[in-house]
Amino acid sequence: MVIWWVIGGIVVLGALVFLGYYNRFVSLINQIDNSLAQIDVQLKRRADLIPNLMESVKGYMKHEKGIITEVTNARKALVSAGNLQGKVKANDKLEGALSRLFAIAENYPNLKANENFVQLQNELSSTEDKIAYSRQYYNDGIMSYNQARLTIPGKWFASMYGFGDKKYLQISQSERAAPKLKFD
Protein backbone atom coordinates (compact mmCIF):
# COMPACT_ATOMS: atom_id res chain seq x y z
CA MET A 1 0.00 0.00 0.00
CA VAL A 2 2.73 2.43 1.02
CA ILE A 3 4.44 2.00 -2.34
CA TRP A 4 1.47 3.64 -4.07
CA TRP A 5 1.75 6.68 -1.82
CA VAL A 6 5.45 6.98 -2.58
CA ILE A 7 4.90 6.68 -6.33
CA GLY A 8 2.03 9.15 -6.12
CA GLY A 9 4.23 11.56 -4.20
CA ILE A 10 7.00 11.32 -6.78
CA VAL A 11 4.56 11.92 -9.62
CA VAL A 12 3.09 14.99 -7.92
CA LEU A 13 6.56 16.33 -7.20
CA GLY A 14 7.61 15.72 -10.78
CA ALA A 15 4.52 17.52 -12.10
CA LEU A 16 5.18 20.51 -9.84
CA VAL A 17 8.80 20.76 -11.01
CA PHE A 18 7.67 20.44 -14.64
CA LEU A 19 5.14 23.24 -14.27
CA GLY A 20 7.50 25.35 -12.23
CA TYR A 21 10.14 25.17 -14.92
CA TYR A 22 7.60 26.05 -17.61
CA ASN A 23 6.69 29.23 -15.75
CA ARG A 24 10.33 30.02 -15.26
CA PHE A 25 10.97 29.72 -19.00
CA VAL A 26 8.04 31.97 -19.78
CA SER A 27 9.24 34.52 -17.24
CA LEU A 28 12.76 34.54 -18.73
CA ILE A 29 11.43 34.93 -22.27
CA ASN A 30 9.24 37.83 -21.17
CA GLN A 31 12.22 39.56 -19.60
CA ILE A 32 14.17 39.11 -22.84
CA ASP A 33 11.32 40.55 -24.94
CA ASN A 34 10.97 43.44 -22.49
CA SER A 35 14.63 44.36 -22.76
CA LEU A 36 14.40 44.31 -26.57
CA ALA A 37 11.48 46.71 -26.32
CA GLN A 38 13.55 48.95 -24.04
CA ILE A 39 16.37 49.03 -26.58
CA ASP A 40 13.83 50.02 -29.21
CA VAL A 41 12.50 52.89 -27.05
CA GLN A 42 15.97 54.30 -26.45
CA LEU A 43 16.91 54.04 -30.14
CA LYS A 44 13.82 56.04 -31.04
CA ARG A 45 14.72 58.64 -28.42
CA ARG A 46 18.18 59.03 -29.90
CA ALA A 47 16.78 59.48 -33.38
CA ASP A 48 14.37 62.13 -32.06
CA LEU A 49 17.13 64.12 -30.37
CA ILE A 50 19.28 64.47 -33.50
CA PRO A 51 17.26 67.12 -35.46
CA ASN A 52 17.32 69.46 -32.44
CA LEU A 53 21.04 68.88 -32.04
CA MET A 54 21.70 69.63 -35.71
CA GLU A 55 19.81 72.93 -35.45
CA SER A 56 22.12 74.04 -32.63
CA VAL A 57 25.19 72.82 -34.47
CA LYS A 58 24.36 74.35 -37.87
CA GLY A 59 24.19 77.80 -36.31
CA TYR A 60 27.86 77.59 -35.25
CA MET A 61 29.48 74.98 -37.51
CA LYS A 62 28.05 76.05 -40.88
CA HIS A 63 31.18 75.03 -42.76
CA GLU A 64 31.58 71.55 -41.33
CA LYS A 65 29.36 70.11 -44.04
CA GLY A 66 31.08 66.72 -44.02
CA ILE A 67 30.30 65.71 -40.47
CA ILE A 68 26.82 67.28 -40.53
CA THR A 69 25.91 65.18 -43.55
CA GLU A 70 27.37 62.10 -41.92
CA VAL A 71 25.28 62.47 -38.78
CA THR A 72 22.12 63.26 -40.74
CA ASN A 73 22.60 60.21 -42.96
CA ALA A 74 23.32 57.97 -39.98
CA ARG A 75 20.08 59.13 -38.40
CA LYS A 76 18.15 58.39 -41.61
CA ALA A 77 19.62 54.89 -41.65
CA LEU A 78 18.55 54.36 -38.04
CA VAL A 79 14.98 55.50 -38.63
CA SER A 80 14.57 53.42 -41.78
CA ALA A 81 16.14 50.23 -40.43
CA GLY A 82 13.81 47.24 -40.49
CA ASN A 83 14.49 44.82 -37.64
CA LEU A 84 16.20 45.34 -34.31
CA GLN A 85 19.52 43.91 -35.46
CA GLY A 86 19.56 46.48 -38.29
CA LYS A 87 18.64 49.29 -35.92
CA VAL A 88 21.42 48.37 -33.49
CA LYS A 89 23.93 48.35 -36.36
CA ALA A 90 22.69 51.74 -37.58
CA ASN A 91 22.91 53.10 -34.04
CA ASP A 92 26.52 52.00 -33.73
CA LYS A 93 27.32 53.95 -36.93
CA LEU A 94 25.44 56.96 -35.54
CA GLU A 95 27.38 56.75 -32.29
CA GLY A 96 30.62 56.80 -34.27
CA ALA A 97 29.49 59.87 -36.23
CA LEU A 98 28.36 61.64 -33.07
CA SER A 99 31.66 61.10 -31.29
CA ARG A 100 33.44 62.66 -34.30
CA LEU A 101 30.96 65.55 -34.22
CA PHE A 102 31.55 66.22 -30.53
CA ALA A 103 35.33 66.04 -31.06
CA ILE A 104 35.07 68.68 -33.79
CA ALA A 105 32.79 70.79 -31.59
CA GLU A 106 35.76 71.17 -29.24
CA ASN A 107 37.07 73.80 -31.71
CA TYR A 108 33.97 75.94 -31.35
CA PRO A 109 33.91 77.44 -27.84
CA ASN A 110 30.70 79.37 -28.52
CA LEU A 111 28.93 76.15 -29.39
CA LYS A 112 30.31 74.41 -26.31
CA ALA A 113 28.93 77.24 -24.17
CA ASN A 114 25.49 76.92 -25.71
CA GLU A 115 23.20 75.47 -23.03
CA ASN A 116 20.93 73.74 -25.50
CA PHE A 117 23.89 72.01 -27.13
CA VAL A 118 25.29 70.85 -23.80
CA GLN A 119 21.93 69.53 -22.68
CA LEU A 120 21.45 67.59 -25.93
CA GLN A 121 24.96 66.21 -25.67
CA ASN A 122 24.19 64.94 -22.16
CA GLU A 123 20.86 63.49 -23.25
CA LEU A 124 22.45 61.64 -26.18
CA SER A 125 25.17 60.37 -23.88
CA SER A 126 22.69 59.01 -21.36
CA THR A 127 20.48 57.39 -24.02
CA GLU A 128 23.60 55.64 -25.33
CA ASP A 129 24.29 54.43 -21.78
CA LYS A 130 20.72 53.19 -21.51
CA ILE A 131 21.03 51.29 -24.77
CA ALA A 132 24.25 49.74 -23.51
CA TYR A 133 22.59 48.71 -20.24
CA SER A 134 19.56 47.32 -22.09
CA ARG A 135 21.79 45.29 -24.40
CA GLN A 136 23.64 44.00 -21.37
CA TYR A 137 20.40 43.04 -19.65
CA TYR A 138 19.17 41.39 -22.86
CA ASN A 139 22.34 39.31 -23.06
CA ASP A 140 22.09 38.47 -19.35
CA GLY A 141 18.54 37.32 -20.02
CA ILE A 142 19.74 35.11 -22.88
CA MET A 143 22.38 33.66 -20.60
CA SER A 144 19.85 32.81 -17.86
CA TYR A 145 17.56 31.33 -20.50
CA ASN A 146 20.31 29.18 -21.97
CA GLN A 147 21.37 28.09 -18.53
CA ALA A 148 17.83 26.96 -17.72
CA ARG A 149 17.55 25.29 -21.07
CA LEU A 150 20.85 23.44 -21.04
CA THR A 151 21.07 22.28 -17.41
CA ILE A 152 19.20 19.35 -15.94
CA PRO A 153 16.21 19.14 -15.48
CA GLY A 154 15.38 22.06 -17.78
CA LYS A 155 17.17 20.18 -20.54
CA TRP A 156 14.63 17.39 -20.42
CA PHE A 157 11.68 19.76 -20.38
CA ALA A 158 12.84 22.33 -22.93
CA SER A 159 12.08 20.25 -26.01
CA MET A 160 8.69 19.35 -24.58
CA TYR A 161 7.80 22.98 -24.04
CA GLY A 162 8.91 23.81 -27.55
CA PHE A 163 11.20 26.70 -26.64
CA GLY A 164 14.06 27.08 -29.07
CA ASP A 165 17.43 28.69 -28.53
CA LYS A 166 17.96 32.44 -28.66
CA LYS A 167 20.80 34.55 -29.96
CA TYR A 168 22.96 37.03 -28.12
CA LEU A 169 23.14 40.60 -29.43
CA GLN A 170 26.49 40.69 -31.20
CA ILE A 171 28.78 43.51 -32.19
CA SER A 172 30.03 42.94 -35.74
CA GLN A 173 33.79 42.74 -36.29
CA SER A 174 33.93 46.06 -38.17
CA GLU A 175 32.14 47.90 -35.40
CA ARG A 176 34.64 46.68 -32.81
CA ALA A 177 37.28 48.92 -34.35
CA ALA A 178 37.30 52.27 -32.54
CA PRO A 179 36.34 55.23 -34.74
CA LYS A 180 39.38 57.03 -36.16
CA LEU A 181 39.29 60.69 -35.26
CA LYS A 182 40.82 63.08 -37.76
CA PHE A 183 41.98 66.42 -36.38
CA ASP A 184 42.70 68.92 -39.15
Next chain:
Amino acid sequence: MERISFYDQIARNKRNSIFLVLIVGVIIIILGYAISFAFSQEYFFFIMIIAIIFSTIYSLIGYNFSDKIALSSVNAIKADPVKYRQFYNSVEGLTYASGIPMPKLYIMDNPQINAFATGRDPQHAVVCVTTGTLEKLNKQELEGVLAHEMSHIANYDIRFMTLTAILVGMVSIISQLFLRSMWMRDRDNNKSGAIFLIIGLVLAILAPILTSLVQLAVSRKREYSADATAVKFMRTPTGLIGALTKIKNNQEMKVAGSISPLFFAKPNRAAELFSTHPPLEKRIDILKKM
Protein backbone atom coordinates in the same frame (compact mmCIF):
# COMPACT_ATOMS: atom_id res chain seq x y z
CA MET B 1 46.46 38.59 -9.27
CA GLU B 2 43.85 35.87 -9.12
CA ARG B 3 40.65 37.08 -10.76
CA ILE B 4 37.30 36.36 -9.19
CA SER B 5 34.04 36.48 -11.04
CA PHE B 6 31.25 38.63 -9.70
CA TYR B 7 28.78 35.83 -10.39
CA ASP B 8 30.70 33.62 -7.99
CA GLN B 9 30.94 36.42 -5.42
CA ILE B 10 27.19 37.01 -5.56
CA ALA B 11 26.40 33.31 -5.19
CA ARG B 12 28.94 32.77 -2.42
CA ASN B 13 27.76 35.66 -0.30
CA LYS B 14 24.10 34.79 -0.69
CA ARG B 15 24.85 31.20 0.35
CA ASN B 16 26.86 32.32 3.35
CA SER B 17 24.19 34.73 4.53
CA ILE B 18 21.54 32.00 4.39
CA PHE B 19 23.89 29.66 6.24
CA LEU B 20 24.41 32.26 8.96
CA VAL B 21 20.66 32.76 9.37
CA LEU B 22 20.30 28.98 9.78
CA ILE B 23 22.80 29.24 12.63
CA VAL B 24 20.39 31.63 14.33
CA GLY B 25 17.66 29.02 13.82
CA VAL B 26 19.83 26.36 15.42
CA ILE B 27 20.55 28.66 18.37
CA ILE B 28 16.80 29.09 18.87
CA ILE B 29 16.34 25.32 18.87
CA ILE B 30 19.18 24.74 21.36
CA LEU B 31 17.88 27.49 23.60
CA GLY B 32 14.43 25.95 23.37
CA TYR B 33 15.67 22.54 24.43
CA ALA B 34 17.59 23.97 27.37
CA ILE B 35 14.58 25.91 28.55
CA SER B 36 12.17 23.00 28.15
CA PHE B 37 14.44 20.82 30.23
CA ALA B 38 14.77 23.51 32.87
CA PHE B 39 11.07 24.24 32.93
CA SER B 40 8.65 22.40 30.75
CA GLN B 41 7.87 22.09 27.07
CA GLU B 42 4.59 23.94 27.41
CA TYR B 43 6.31 26.85 29.09
CA PHE B 44 8.81 27.06 26.27
CA PHE B 45 6.08 27.06 23.61
CA PHE B 46 4.36 29.84 25.53
CA ILE B 47 7.52 31.95 25.57
CA MET B 48 8.20 31.14 21.92
CA ILE B 49 4.79 32.32 20.80
CA ILE B 50 5.09 35.60 22.68
CA ALA B 51 8.56 36.04 21.17
CA ILE B 52 7.35 35.39 17.63
CA ILE B 53 4.42 37.78 17.98
CA PHE B 54 6.36 40.67 19.45
CA SER B 55 9.43 40.29 17.31
CA THR B 56 7.40 39.95 14.13
CA ILE B 57 5.10 42.90 14.82
CA TYR B 58 8.00 45.14 15.78
CA SER B 59 10.06 44.18 12.75
CA LEU B 60 7.17 44.30 10.27
CA ILE B 61 6.20 47.81 11.33
CA GLY B 62 9.78 48.87 10.81
CA TYR B 63 9.90 47.01 7.48
CA ASN B 64 6.73 48.51 6.06
CA PHE B 65 7.62 52.02 7.04
CA SER B 66 11.36 51.64 6.57
CA ASP B 67 11.40 54.16 3.77
CA LYS B 68 9.47 56.88 5.59
CA ILE B 69 11.36 56.32 8.84
CA ALA B 70 14.77 56.44 7.20
CA LEU B 71 14.00 59.45 5.03
CA SER B 72 12.50 61.57 7.78
CA SER B 73 15.29 60.76 10.22
CA VAL B 74 17.84 62.35 7.89
CA ASN B 75 15.54 65.15 6.65
CA ALA B 76 15.74 63.96 3.09
CA ILE B 77 13.91 65.88 0.41
CA LYS B 78 12.62 64.61 -2.89
CA ALA B 79 15.13 65.13 -5.68
CA ASP B 80 13.83 67.60 -8.23
CA PRO B 81 13.84 65.86 -11.63
CA VAL B 82 14.88 69.00 -13.50
CA LYS B 83 17.63 70.14 -11.17
CA TYR B 84 19.05 66.64 -10.76
CA ARG B 85 18.61 65.43 -14.34
CA GLN B 86 21.95 63.59 -14.47
CA PHE B 87 21.15 61.82 -11.22
CA TYR B 88 17.82 60.64 -12.63
CA ASN B 89 19.43 59.62 -15.90
CA SER B 90 22.08 57.56 -14.13
CA VAL B 91 19.49 55.74 -12.01
CA GLU B 92 17.27 55.17 -15.05
CA GLY B 93 20.16 53.58 -16.94
CA LEU B 94 20.73 51.23 -14.02
CA THR B 95 17.05 50.23 -13.99
CA TYR B 96 17.66 48.85 -17.48
CA ALA B 97 20.76 46.98 -16.33
CA SER B 98 19.07 45.57 -13.26
CA GLY B 99 15.50 45.01 -14.43
CA ILE B 100 13.98 46.71 -11.38
CA PRO B 101 11.51 49.61 -11.65
CA MET B 102 12.61 53.20 -11.09
CA PRO B 103 12.97 53.93 -7.37
CA LYS B 104 11.98 57.27 -5.80
CA LEU B 105 14.99 59.55 -5.46
CA TYR B 106 15.86 61.71 -2.47
CA ILE B 107 18.68 64.03 -1.44
CA MET B 108 20.07 64.55 2.04
CA ASP B 109 22.15 67.56 2.90
CA ASN B 110 25.53 66.33 4.08
CA PRO B 111 29.05 66.99 2.78
CA GLN B 112 30.15 63.36 3.33
CA ILE B 113 29.95 60.87 0.48
CA ASN B 114 27.20 58.38 1.29
CA ALA B 115 23.90 56.95 0.12
CA PHE B 116 21.26 54.48 1.22
CA ALA B 117 18.42 52.46 -0.26
CA THR B 118 15.34 51.15 1.46
CA GLY B 119 11.76 50.09 0.87
CA ARG B 120 9.97 46.78 1.27
CA ASP B 121 10.31 45.59 -2.33
CA PRO B 122 11.54 46.86 -5.71
CA GLN B 123 8.13 48.37 -6.43
CA HIS B 124 8.32 50.56 -3.32
CA ALA B 125 11.99 51.37 -3.33
CA VAL B 126 13.75 54.58 -2.34
CA VAL B 127 17.32 55.70 -2.99
CA CYS B 128 18.81 58.67 -1.14
CA VAL B 129 22.21 60.27 -1.74
CA THR B 130 24.03 63.03 0.12
CA THR B 131 24.79 66.36 -1.52
CA GLY B 132 28.45 65.51 -0.93
CA THR B 133 28.12 62.45 -3.16
CA LEU B 134 26.81 64.46 -6.11
CA GLU B 135 29.52 67.07 -5.67
CA LYS B 136 32.57 64.92 -5.02
CA LEU B 137 32.13 61.88 -7.27
CA ASN B 138 32.49 61.73 -11.04
CA LYS B 139 29.84 60.10 -13.19
CA GLN B 140 31.27 56.58 -13.12
CA GLU B 141 31.84 56.68 -9.35
CA LEU B 142 28.33 57.99 -8.74
CA GLU B 143 26.91 55.20 -10.88
CA GLY B 144 28.97 52.72 -8.88
CA VAL B 145 27.40 53.90 -5.63
CA LEU B 146 23.93 53.93 -7.19
CA ALA B 147 24.48 50.45 -8.64
CA HIS B 148 25.41 49.19 -5.16
CA GLU B 149 22.26 50.69 -3.66
CA MET B 150 20.07 49.28 -6.39
CA SER B 151 21.72 45.90 -5.87
CA HIS B 152 20.40 45.94 -2.32
CA ILE B 153 16.92 46.53 -3.73
CA ALA B 154 17.28 43.92 -6.47
CA ASN B 155 18.61 41.30 -4.03
CA TYR B 156 15.72 41.95 -1.63
CA ASP B 157 18.31 42.67 1.06
CA ILE B 158 15.98 44.78 3.12
CA ARG B 159 13.50 41.92 3.30
CA PHE B 160 16.30 39.49 4.14
CA MET B 161 17.72 41.66 6.91
CA THR B 162 14.22 42.11 8.33
CA LEU B 163 13.80 38.34 8.45
CA THR B 164 17.13 38.05 10.23
CA ALA B 165 16.09 40.81 12.63
CA ILE B 166 12.88 38.93 13.44
CA LEU B 167 14.81 35.77 14.31
CA VAL B 168 17.43 37.61 16.32
CA GLY B 169 14.71 39.57 18.10
CA MET B 170 13.03 36.29 18.98
CA VAL B 171 16.21 34.97 20.58
CA SER B 172 16.54 38.16 22.56
CA ILE B 173 12.94 38.01 23.82
CA ILE B 174 13.12 34.29 24.62
CA SER B 175 16.31 34.83 26.60
CA GLN B 176 14.89 37.81 28.42
CA LEU B 177 11.68 36.00 29.39
CA PHE B 178 13.64 32.94 30.50
CA LEU B 179 16.01 34.95 32.68
CA ARG B 180 13.20 36.91 34.26
CA SER B 181 11.12 33.82 35.01
CA MET B 182 14.04 32.19 36.80
CA TRP B 183 12.68 33.52 40.05
CA MET B 184 9.26 31.99 39.57
CA ARG B 185 10.61 28.52 38.92
CA ASP B 186 9.06 25.56 40.70
CA ARG B 187 11.56 24.79 43.46
CA ASP B 188 10.75 21.08 43.55
CA ASN B 189 13.04 20.30 40.59
CA ASN B 190 15.64 17.62 41.15
CA LYS B 191 19.34 17.94 40.55
CA SER B 192 19.37 17.17 36.84
CA GLY B 193 16.92 19.99 36.35
CA ALA B 194 19.36 22.32 38.07
CA ILE B 195 22.13 21.49 35.60
CA PHE B 196 19.90 22.29 32.66
CA LEU B 197 18.97 25.45 34.47
CA ILE B 198 22.60 26.53 34.57
CA ILE B 199 23.10 25.59 30.91
CA GLY B 200 19.95 27.48 30.06
CA LEU B 201 21.17 30.46 32.03
CA VAL B 202 24.50 30.56 30.24
CA LEU B 203 22.82 30.15 26.86
CA ALA B 204 20.25 32.80 27.63
CA ILE B 205 22.98 35.29 28.35
CA LEU B 206 25.21 34.30 25.45
CA ALA B 207 22.53 33.72 22.82
CA PRO B 208 21.54 37.35 22.23
CA ILE B 209 25.21 38.34 21.96
CA LEU B 210 25.97 35.48 19.55
CA THR B 211 22.97 36.14 17.37
CA SER B 212 23.77 39.84 17.23
CA LEU B 213 27.23 38.98 16.01
CA VAL B 214 25.68 36.64 13.44
CA GLN B 215 23.31 39.39 12.35
CA LEU B 216 26.25 41.75 11.84
CA ALA B 217 28.10 39.05 9.88
CA VAL B 218 25.04 38.59 7.66
CA SER B 219 24.90 42.33 7.08
CA ARG B 220 28.55 42.31 5.99
CA LYS B 221 28.00 39.40 3.60
CA ARG B 222 25.09 41.23 1.98
CA GLU B 223 27.32 44.29 1.58
CA TYR B 224 29.92 42.23 -0.30
CA SER B 225 27.13 40.72 -2.35
CA ALA B 226 25.80 44.19 -3.20
CA ASP B 227 29.29 45.27 -4.29
CA ALA B 228 29.53 42.23 -6.59
CA THR B 229 26.03 42.76 -8.00
CA ALA B 230 26.90 46.40 -8.65
CA VAL B 231 29.85 45.20 -10.73
CA LYS B 232 27.45 42.91 -12.58
CA PHE B 233 25.32 45.95 -13.49
CA MET B 234 28.25 48.20 -14.39
CA ARG B 235 30.49 45.44 -15.83
CA THR B 236 33.45 47.26 -14.35
CA PRO B 237 34.54 47.80 -10.73
CA THR B 238 36.26 51.09 -11.57
CA GLY B 239 33.49 53.40 -10.41
CA LEU B 240 33.02 51.59 -7.12
CA ILE B 241 36.74 51.49 -6.40
CA GLY B 242 37.00 55.22 -7.08
CA ALA B 243 34.05 56.01 -4.82
CA LEU B 244 35.32 53.83 -1.95
CA THR B 245 38.77 55.40 -2.23
CA LYS B 246 37.30 58.89 -1.99
CA ILE B 247 35.19 57.78 0.97
CA LYS B 248 38.35 57.03 2.95
CA ASN B 249 38.39 60.75 3.65
CA ASN B 250 34.85 60.80 5.01
CA GLN B 251 34.20 62.29 8.42
CA GLU B 252 31.71 60.69 10.79
CA MET B 253 28.04 61.23 10.11
CA LYS B 254 25.46 61.48 12.85
CA VAL B 255 22.73 59.03 11.97
CA ALA B 256 20.31 56.94 14.02
CA GLY B 257 21.64 53.47 14.84
CA SER B 258 18.71 51.71 13.24
CA ILE B 259 19.35 53.09 9.78
CA SER B 260 23.13 53.10 9.83
CA PRO B 261 23.28 49.57 8.28
CA LEU B 262 21.47 50.86 5.22
CA PHE B 263 24.25 53.22 4.15
CA PHE B 264 26.81 52.59 1.40
CA ALA B 265 29.70 53.36 3.72
CA LYS B 266 29.84 53.00 7.48
CA PRO B 267 28.68 56.35 8.85
CA ASN B 268 30.41 55.92 12.23
CA ARG B 269 33.46 54.18 13.62
CA ALA B 270 33.09 50.63 14.98
CA ALA B 271 35.39 47.62 15.42
CA GLU B 272 35.23 45.14 12.55
CA LEU B 273 33.44 42.31 14.38
CA PHE B 274 30.74 44.70 15.61
CA SER B 275 30.30 46.48 12.34
CA THR B 276 27.44 46.24 9.88
CA HIS B 277 29.84 47.03 7.04
CA PRO B 278 33.01 45.29 5.92
CA PRO B 279 36.20 47.37 6.13
CA LEU B 280 36.77 49.73 3.19
CA GLU B 281 40.18 48.19 2.42
CA LYS B 282 38.76 44.69 2.08
CA ARG B 283 35.95 45.89 -0.15
CA ILE B 284 38.44 47.67 -2.42
CA ASP B 285 40.74 44.62 -2.52
CA ILE B 286 37.94 42.30 -3.58
CA LEU B 287 36.68 44.77 -6.20
CA LYS B 288 40.17 45.11 -7.68
CA LYS B 289 40.19 41.37 -8.38
CA MET B 290 37.00 41.44 -10.43
